[in-house]
Amino acid sequence: MSSRDNLGLxxxxxxxxxxxxxxxALRPLDLSVRSYTLLERVIDTGGMSQRALADDLRLDPSQIVALVDGLETRGLAERRPNPADRRQKAVAATARGKQTYRRAKVLVDASLDEVLGDLDPSERATLHEMLTRIVRRDPAAAEAAG
Amino acid sequence: MSSRDNLGLxxxxxxxxxxxxxxxALRPLDLSVRSYTLLERVIDTGGMSQRALADDLRLDPSQIVALVDGLETRGLAERRPNPADRRQKAVAATARGKQTYRRAKVLVDASLDEVLGDLDPSERATLHEMLTRIVRRDPAAAEAAG
DNA sequence: TATTGTTATACTCTATAACTATA
DNA sequence: TATAGTTATAGAGTATAACAATA
Structure with a gap:
């Protein structure tokens, strides 16, 4: 196997x-890829705790703080108290956040089409399925690997 | 499409x-993934200019300088003059660098097996082929995308 | 004029630890 | 005791610009 065949690379x-x-693609909207991803996640779920976001996005909780701060300052997302557990804060998109996301999604999807341009829909599905299996491993295994 | 299906993510x-x-996996050998990758590349090719390494690894030439400096300091690689073009320096692995690489490769391959554990050889080949198509795009297209 | 390697700088991302308030 | 969020800090990684030597 030569370095050109390095699957990790x-x-x-x-x-x-x-x-x-x-x-x-997101530059015109002044959104980072990670802010976009976080926005997408809270819109799809209707609101999540920062801890749940950290787990899903595989980021440290302290990084979520910074991302949510940025979105909140710009009025795209907000922190809502969770009466059931006052330690938690539910992060949710504002109406303006949802509108910005919709516009951003068009741009991001187009950029992804450029990257995956050579793959037909069936191949994309296969790729999606394989990557899902790679990522959605037993959390204990990831834990053990540090 | 929900955020859980975000192929880019x-x-x-x-x-x-x-x-x-x-x-x-590389921690015991005190090698970074990028140093390992660079080492692999110069071993497989028998020596490359820093510019060629930058192109292959998709890194800025100034980052190659830092990586080669690190490997050279530790006696794992060296810069050799290129008589045909005195601007260039051919980066090559030393005997010790090759030995370190062989030990590192065992560790890296094992770690990759953990990541790809759910994929059988045929699936890995498919993944490899698709990723190759994604990465080996027309350089002009990548250029245009910035 | 253009290219190779180099230095410098700033910015983002990542990893870690410690603190507070709640549970 | 443990968890959610926060702050702070240091280290990687990345992007950019400028320069000397060479083509």
Missing amino acids: LLSLASAEGVARATQ | LLSLASAEGVARATQ
Whole structure:
């Protein structure tokens, strides 16, 4: 196996390509890829605790704080108290946040099409399924790996 | 499409998982994933200019300088003059660098097996082929995308 | 003029630890 | 005791610009 066949490297390069293009696509809306992803997640779920966001996005809770701060300052998301557990704060998108997300999604999807341009729908489904299996591992295994 | 189906996010998470595990696997040898990748590349090619390395690894030339400096300080790689073009320096692995690489490869391959554990050889080949198509795009297209 | 390697700088991302308020 | 959110800090990684030597 030569270095050109390094699957880990290929994965890393493909990811970097996707992030770079999405970053560029989101520039007109002044949104980072991670803010966009967080916004998408809270819109789809109707609101999540910051801890749940950290778990889903595989980020440290302290990074979620910074991302939510940024979105809240711009009026795109807000923290709502959770009466059931006053330690938690439910992060939810504002109406303006949802509108911004819809516009952003069009741009991001187009940038992803550029990256995946050579893959037909069936291949994309296969890729999606395989990546899901890679990512959705037993959390205990990831824990053990540190 | 829900955020759980975000293919760009999945790609990013899978890559991060692979890099994290490889980083951990390489810790005993005090090698970064990028140093390992560079070492692999110069061993497989028998020596490359820093510019060629930057192109292959999708890194800025100034980052190659830092990586080669680190490997050279530790006696794992060296810069050799290129008589044909005195601007260039051919980066090559030393005997010790090759030995370190062989030990590192065992560890990295094992860590990759953990990440790809659910994929059989045929599926890995499919993944490899698709990622190759994503990464090996027309350089002009990547250029245009910034 | 253009390219290779280099230095410098700033910015983002990531990892870690410690603190507070709640449970 | 443990968990959710927060703050602070240091280290990687990344992007950009400028420069000297060479083509």
